Amino acid sequence: xxxxxxxxxxxxxxxxxxxxxxxxxxxxxxxxxxxxxxxxxxxxxxxxxxxxxxxxxxxxxxxxxxxxxxxxxxxxxxxxxxxxxxxxxxxxxxxxxxxxxxxxxxxxxxxxxxxxxxxxxxxxxxxxxxxxxxxxxxxxxxxxxxxxxxxxxxxxxxxxxxxxxxxxxxxxxxxxxxxxxxxxxxxxxxxxxxxxxxxxxxxxxxxxxxxxxxxxxxxxxxxxxxxxxxxxxx
Ligand SMILES: O=C([O-])CC(=O)C(=O)O
Ligand code: NI
Numbered sequence: 001x002x003x004x005x006x007x008x009x010x011x012x013x014x015x016x017x018x019x020x021x022x023x024x025x026x027x028x029x030x031x032x033x034x035x036x037x038x039x040x041x042x043x044x045x046x047x048x049x050x051x052x053x054x055x056x057x058x059x060x061x062x063x064x065x066x067x068x069x070x071x072x073x074x075x076x077x078x079x080x081x082x083x084x085x086x087x088x089x090x091x092x093x094x095x096x097x098x099x100x101x102x103x104x105x106x107x108x109x110x111x112x113x114x115x116x117x118x119x120x121x122x123x124x125x126x127x128x129x130x131x132x133x134x135x136x137x138x139x140x141x142x143x144x145x146x147x148x149x150x151x152x153x154x155x156x157x158x159x160x161x162x163x164x165x166x167x168x169x170x171x172x173x174x175x176x177x178x179x180x181x182x183x184x185x186x187x188x189x190x191x192x193x194x195x196x197x198x199x200x201x202x203x204x205x206x207x208x209x210x211x212x213x214x215x216x217x218x219x220x221x222x223x224x225x226x227x228x229x230x231x232x233x234x
Pocket of ligand 2 (some may be wrong): 101102103124
């Protein structure tokens with residue numbers, strides 16, 4: 001399969017969400033809410049295929065797994081807690097411990113991961129920033145996870161509980177695109193050529209809308225006229 005990561009990195013999460021919404025009628029645009037880019041703001045979008053890790057309560061019968069040393073180059077590390085530890089309301093997880101820290105980012109970066117998204121808390125915030133390694137999470141924590149939660153499965157589908165009640169699942173090898181807005185998921189088996197072409201055309205159209213607005217054209221009219229080119233995709 002041809003890798004589209006480099007091409008995707010030219011687009012913001014908003015561009016991707018527009019593509020998923022308008023081209024594929026994905027109502028939420030693939031967007032996962034409530035994440036903050038706690039590391040430094042990256043200049044281009046962070047893009048990679050999901051390498052997923054599930055954390056469960058420490059008394060889960062499954063043994064703890066070593067996920068961090070098995071990360072492969074180019075992947076986007078995605079960590080989520082089991083569903084009983086999630087909540088649709090802030091702070092989105094029922095544990096106060098951080099499940100991820102600076103040593104994990106050090107190792108992930110060493111192995112060539114592009115970034116980490118933690119549907120939970122992270123600590124050692126200065127370390128991620130010093131590494132210039134992108135880290136997204138729901139929040140911060142100070143305490144290590146070991147007495148509360150542990151990693152139990154690698155490369156399994158992760159279910160994320162959301163306020164809109166929609167099933168939000170991240171599967172291994174889905175594309176994850178991250179920027180200041182948070183992350184969006186593109187199904188790993190989607191026709192990427194069509195999506196990329198749509199996004200390129202859409203971004204170009206909106207650049208012309210800006211020019212029109214600055215020349216005094218009403219916004220509604222400019223949008224209608226310039227976005228006509230997108231009709232051919234629908
Ligand atoms: O101690 C832990 O489990 C996590 C941590 O702080 C790190 O990765 O640096
Ligand atoms: Ni640490």
